Amino acid sequence: MGRPMQFEAGEAVNRAMDLFWRQGYAGTTPQELASELGIGKGSLYNTFESKHALFLRALQRYSEARLEYLTSMFQAPGPIRPRLKQALTALAGVGEHQRGCVMVNAAAELGTADAEVNHIANELFSHIEAVFGQAIVQGQATGELRTDQAPDTVASQLVASVIGLSVLVKTGGPAERFSNIIDGLIDGL
Amino acid sequence: MGRPMQFEAGEAVNRAMDLFWRQGYAGTTPQELASELGIGKGSLYNTFESKHALFLRALQRYSEARLEYLTSMFQAPGPIRPRLKQALTALAGVGEHQRGCVMVNAAAELGTADAEVNHIANELFSHIEAVFGQAIVQGQATGELRTDQAPDTVASQLVASVIGLSVLVKTGGPAERFSNIIDGLIDGL
């Protein structure tokens, strides 16, 4: 019982993620968060323990969404290269928004100073690496990809590349350049 | 005439760079900067217009140092691969400090919100890309490297990879893993 909440916590986390994505952690104030969520600051702190806690939840939400997207993409049938290309493009954020990847931004901004952020980032990166690894094993098995490179190594390289791309995307530049890089990466597999 | 400055501005910028490197821009306070430089806050603001201005100078200093290092490295004679490996290792910050690359951190933290930082980052990245490109052209000419890939594309890929690596380094993990990735990259050239 009691008064019912006038917003959905899940949706609020999504919106918060979006704002953090645009402005970074330090660059986002509680007041802005409350406005963005269309609620008062009291509700914000009543629902989420702190700005930092909300940030962590936003990062986790991001991880989930990304991983869900990735796994669904690689469960679908079809040739591997186009799917890899699409995955890299999406992860690096090539296209519309010039924001890069929240997790990369978070890792670079808070990095060593924040063990929890670090941990979440590590988890996402290694999960992505695992998904890439499986895709590459598959691709090698079907003969679509070269077999003279260890899948693990290649997967690590792809992760590094996609992270770097997301930073480059954030600093700006023609989207065409980024798809060239991605094409080159895919061709080399 | 007038009272002589009791510290060297150049050295101060170096130390400031180091602190920003460790703590990020938002995570570093003017008080901390002053203490680190061994001066009072008044002197800080008397010499540098603002925290932001000092940050920009620190980033520029970093760019200069990195480019100087890189060009000297590729002017030296000898086989190309070991030198590329060393360059990637140094740029990504593999080894001792777990700090990644200041410029990458800055780009990810302030990114789109700060045009000046963006510009400095872009300049550094494209200079590095140019140096890589020349090295690869050279390596192809001497027959050390494969010639079936456009040097420009390869150079872009290396830049993306090294940026990504610096983020991974910052989030932590065994240094061995990173040298494996680098070895893989070099082998593919």
Added chain:
DNA sequence: GCGGTTTTTGACCTAGAAGTACAATACCAT
């Protein structure tokens, strides 16, 4: 040593970030 000039120091100021308190509100069960 003195005047002019510049630097240094540390106290001071202000704005806004992060979080709290509390009265008002809205619901449910009875």
Added chain:
DNA sequence: ATGGTATTGTACTTCTAGGTCAAAAACCGC
């Protein structure tokens, strides 16, 4: 409708980041 409970909004508090200022200090030329 009424009591109990939980949420809401906003005013309030605290603290610190970022920056300023005035007085003391250190130098140079004369």
